[in-house]
Amino acid sequence: MAKENEPDVASQExxxxxxxxxxxxxxxDQRLDNIDSVVTAVVERVMKQxxxxxxxxxxxxxxIEVSIxxxxxxxx
Numbered sequence: 001m002a003k004e005n006e007p008d009v010a011s012q013e014x015x016x017x018x019x020x021x022x023x024x025x026x027x028x029d030q031r032l033d034n035i036d037s038v039v040t041a042v043v044e045r046v047m048k049q050x051x052x053x054x055x056x057x058x059x060x061x062x063x064i065e066v067s068i069x070x071x072x073x074x075x076x
Contacts, residue, residue: 046070 053066 047070049070051068051070053068055064055066056062057064
């Protein structure tokens, strides 16, 4: 009789484990969505303004300027 109940206990434990994994994946998905929203908001805010990067070449020491224009015109 005890042997007949063992498969039921094992299958219940597997079901609980699967449901816990599903909950963890849902939480992970929500976190990724939140991160995506924050990154998108930051990029949109940054891209409204022009950005200039000044990089110095480690080999020759020459300075290189990279400019990225934003969506809006710069105001003085």
